[in-house]
Amino acid sequence: MLSFRCPRCAQLVFFENTTCLRCGLPLGFDPGRLELVNAEGALHCANQREAACNWLVTEAGTLCRSCVLTRTRPDDADLAAMAAFATAESAKRRLVFQLLDLGLPLRSWEDEPGGLAYDLLSSRDSPVITGHVDGVITIDLAESDDPHREQIRQDMGEPYRTMLGHLRHETGHYYWPVLVERRGKLDAFRALFGDERADYGDALDRHYAEGAPTGWENSYVSAYATMHPWEDWAETFAQYLHIRDTLQTAAAFGMRVEVAEEALSAEPAVDVDGEPFEAILADWLPLTYALNAVNRSMGRDDLYPFVLSAAVVHKLTWVHRLTVTPA
Incomplete structure (x- = not known):
């Protein structure tokens, strides 16, 4: 991840920031420029509230380059699942930033058959198996819960287990036909x-x-x-x-x-x-x-x-x- 500065006062700011804590300037991430920019008067992703998304869009009411990749998410009324969804989307934005920064081909499920899609599902009421099939990546949102994930990590004898790690691994499956087979x-x-x-x-x-x-x-x-x-x-x-x-x-x-x-x-x-x-x-x-x-x-x-x-x-x-x- 790059370091970012407020475009007005040059204060160091984080990738996730929506406001500069020094001068109060509204901030947003421009996926075209891969920069945090002045968001005054800018159009925000339609998931700004639901997923705490700070990415900018060019048309009102649309999803950003990261959020548009999500095919399925919890119902708004499921507050616990939506909180986990926001955590998962935050990790996914880091991943998508890296894919864009590396210049890897990135086509969504809406663009073409077999395009990249994420189903972010809650396993609270029914089982969810994290995995990948034909471009669709399924993630169990329970992995957003630190105690739950740490317990599984210990049970499985794994040295490392994070939401970002899951996303990178499963996205690797998506890139196998893209980079190897084709x-x-x-x-x-x-x-x-x-x-x-x-x-x-x-x-x-x-x-x-x-x-x-x-x-x-x-x-x-x-x-x-x-x-x-x-x-x-x-x-x-x-x-x-x-x-x-x-x-x-x-x-x-x-x-x-x-x-x-x-x-x-x-x-x-x-x-x-x-x-x-x-x-x-x-x-x-x-x-x-x-x-x-x-x-x-x-x-x-x-x-x-x-x-x-x-x-x-x-x-x-x-x-x-x-x-x-x-x-």
Whole structure:
């Protein structure tokens, strides 16, 4: 995420701000310019009240570039679900900002069949399974509740679980056909991630019955990534977005960490087909080392609880190439 300043008084403001706390100027996010701008007289997203959306639109009564991607949401009368909906939409706006900033193709379900759509549903009255099918991403709004999500994280033995993480992972599934299948990259994908034609249902049953194989850390970024090549792709794609967003934020605020290379125990950076990933890792490894140390000083778990093996770096490098190379 970039850093933003009030266009009137230059006070630092957050991405979510609707008003400058120093001078009182109304603020709104312009998705065309990717900037927080003076919102005096501007048109706000129709979800300004329902989702606390501060994005601007060009036509009155319409939804912004982020909110328009939501196909289904709770009824206005369900106040608890609507509060969770607002939290989920806030995380989704961060994701959509990043997708726009990276220049990734972003077509909504209203634009074309199979376009990106989000069904944000409450599991309070009936079960909701978070997942992706043919461009439609379903998210259980219960994941907006910190105690509920933390309990599931512990039950599942996961090192990390957030609403933004869910959105990045499931959106990774949407981008698999966009970046891999339609670009004719299946052979290269299978060489790195495995054959996605393996039966998904069988893989799912096997994963929950047997767990991740011994030594999975050498080839995968998470235990869940071992379940099926599609999940390995989605987990890797999400990690790539984590890394790029965090580094952008650190750079925007002038953060720089220098750690002697020999002090880092992570695997060395690698080069895939002449497209190096060293530049990103050279910034990422010292930053996460320092941030994890700071968290431990506060008695907290590691901020970034993942190890990037050489095999995972190969996969991240490949995702990087697909992301920065025009279609």
